[in-house]
Amino acid sequence: MIPVDEASRRIAASLHPLPVEQVRLAELHGRVLAEDMTAGFPLPRFDNAAMDGFAVRWEDIRTASEDSPVRLDVCQEIAAGVSPRAGVTAGSCAQIMTGAPMPDGADTVVIYEHTSGFGTSSVDVYKPPKPCGNVRYAGEEVREGEVVLRKGQRLTTAGIGVLAAFGYASAPVFHRPRIALLTVGDELREPGEPLEGASIYNSNRYALEAIAVSAGAEVVYHAELPDDARRISYGMQRALGQCDLLVTAGGISTGEYDFIQQELLELGVRERFWKVAQKPGKPFFFGDTGEGKLVFGLPGNPLSALVCFLHYVMPALSAMQESPYHGRIMAVLAEPFPADRKRYRFLFGRVWQENGSLMCRVSPKTESHMITSLVGANCLIEAPAADAPHPAGTVVGCNLLPWSTLNDS
Ligand SMILES: Nc1nc2c(c(=O)[nH]1)N[C@H]1C(S)=C(S)[C@@H](COP(=O)(O)OP(=O)(O)OC[C@H]3O[C@@H](n4cnc5c(N)ncnc54)[C@H](O)[C@@H]3O)O[C@H]1N2
Ligand code: MOO
DSSP states (O other): BBBBHHHHHHHHHHHHOOOOOEGGGGGGGTTBBOOOOOSSSOBSSSSSESSEEEEEEEHHTTTTTTSSEEEEEEEEEETOOOSSSSSOOOEEEEEEOTTOOTTTTOOOOOOOOOOBBBSEEEEEEOOOSSSTTTTEEETSSTTTTTHHHHHHHBOOOOHHHHHTTTSSSSEEEEOOOOEEEEETTTEEEEEEEEEOTOOEOHHHHHHHHHHHHHOOOOOEEEEEEEOHHHHHHHHHHHHHHTTTTEEEEEESSSSSSOOOOHHHHHOOOEEEEEESSSSSSSTTTEETTTTTEEEEEEOSHHHHHHHHHIIIIIIHHHHHTOOOOOEEEEEEEOOOOOOOSSEEEEEEEEEEEEETEEEEEOOOOOOOOOOOGGGGOOOOEEEOOOOSSSSSSSSEEEEEEETTTTTOO
């Protein structure tokens, strides 16, 4: 049995970055950038109006007021997307729309509301803005050549919007990690099928598939297998042929029908560890193949499987895409945490904000088969082994669940 940190280190030592591919903008959501992206031009690209109104020389209208307006000749209209025909000279101005390029000579835009209005050959200005007011200057947001998105950034709303603004129709991203998912157990039935005798429904397949997809991975293969060494071996061979990570759930402990470890070793998988000093998830197995594929043998208890996925598989998926994984925040226990005497303990729970601090408490159901303890949980709380419960007030690590937010009810 090895400590939790040592397990994470051994997994990290087996990881390789995934290959890179060029993917079209519309398909980039959730993908991870494989290169820094730079600005091909400054943003804004040219000086332009921030408001609808009149492009003027501030010098001409600085004294304008309701009682003593300044009258200017309107020499042209400039709409967004149109280049100015001429510059603005003393005593003249241009009617201009938001986003339209500023004409030479003008340094300020007077908003429509502070003038006599559009559509005439001259305009009265009633109120001056600040000098250079209502103008967006070239390069004020981003300089040409500046890095706007970093390698390792997961592309969602922000990254996709920024790529589009700089005209990138596609971007280099890491391949999506391909996961093969095997669940094993004679007792398992698929949801929708009838239950008979001592059978139970296969929840791991669906919960693990959901978390894998939310982590940006692709489940390329799945099989639901009986406790039969030959069929498990065959399923694992097929799975390994098409994935980057093989994730199995169940059959990894020491029972008479736990064939996963034995069959993995038969297939030449190199064991990096089996058994970690943690609760739940003690019989967790990790290995790799000669071709660099990773094998995660998760315990079958539903919460043990999810804890191992959250704590080990998620960071591995990020690292394979050279993306930093910031899972953990620190929070204060509102109630005692039932520590284990020998094993590092993970428990689902809730974290919330109170008077400027983050507080947390574990879910009322704490056993590793109790899948309903996930309902209402928004975090996974972790704490080291101890002879007595960690008292309220202790600061512990909390990992927001990838499908939750701080404000989930
Ligand atoms: N003598 C010992 N017995 C057990 C030990 C041990 O150290 N010595 N470890 C216990 C711990 S801790 C865990 S965790 C489990 C893990 O065992 P396995 O990984 O071999 O899992 P199974 O025995 O196949 O299943 C355990 C449990 O989970 C249910 N299960 C399995 N797959 C699914 C699924 N896809 N969907 C829903 N539920 C599933 C299964 O029916 C069992 O109840 O071993 C302990 N025993
Ligand atoms: O470690 Mo098991 O995963 O306690 O239930």
